[in-house]
Amino acid sequence: MSRSELFQQGTQHPAGYREITVQQLAAAASKPRLIDVREPHEYTGDLGHIAGAELVPLATVGAAAAAWDRDADVVLICRSGNRSGRAAAALVSMGFKGLINLSGGMLAWGAAGLPVTR
Numbered sequence: 001m002s003r004s005e006l007f008q009q010g011t012q013h014p015a016g017y018r019e020i021t022v023q024q025l026a027a028a029a030s031k032p033r034l035i036d037v038r039e040p041h042e043y044t045g046d047l048g049h050i051a052g053a054e055l056v057p058l059a060t061v062g063a064a065a066a067a068w069d070r071d072a073d074v075v076l077i078c079r080s081g082n083r084s085g086r087a088a089a090a091l092v093s094m095g096f097k098g099l100i101n102l103s104g105g106m107l108a109w110g111a112a113g114l115p116v117t118r
Contacts, residue, residue, distance in 0.1 A: 003098055004032050004073045010100050013085070016092035017076075017099035022109045025050075025075065025102060032073035032100070037061055037087045042079060047106040048116030053077055061087045065094060073098035081105040 006028045010018025034053040076084035088099040
């Protein structure tokens with residue numbers, strides 16, 4: 001399977017996933033699946049979420065991912081990029097190949113003035 005342009009643009013992380021900036025995600029003509037690993041109150045809270053992002057709290061990612069395509073590209077999102085990085089590393093160990101962490105998370109997305117849904 002060929003990787004998305006967004007995955008190709010990402011910076012390789014030692015844990016086996018890629019990192020992208022909020023500007024790269026915002027500019028992408030076609031976005032892979034977006035998974036927000038924050039808690040429900042954060043997803044609907046002050047920082048909001050990126051339109052189209054699915055809420056899958058970090059504690060449930062492993063179980064939810066059992067049904068996901070391990071070859072598909074997936075962008076993981078959280079508040080700052082820390083929890084989504086942990087989720088990406090865990091998913092790499094489960095055999096996922098197209099993982100992308102949003103560097104800076106929703107804090108960076110909001111700081112860049114990009115649109116959110118609440």
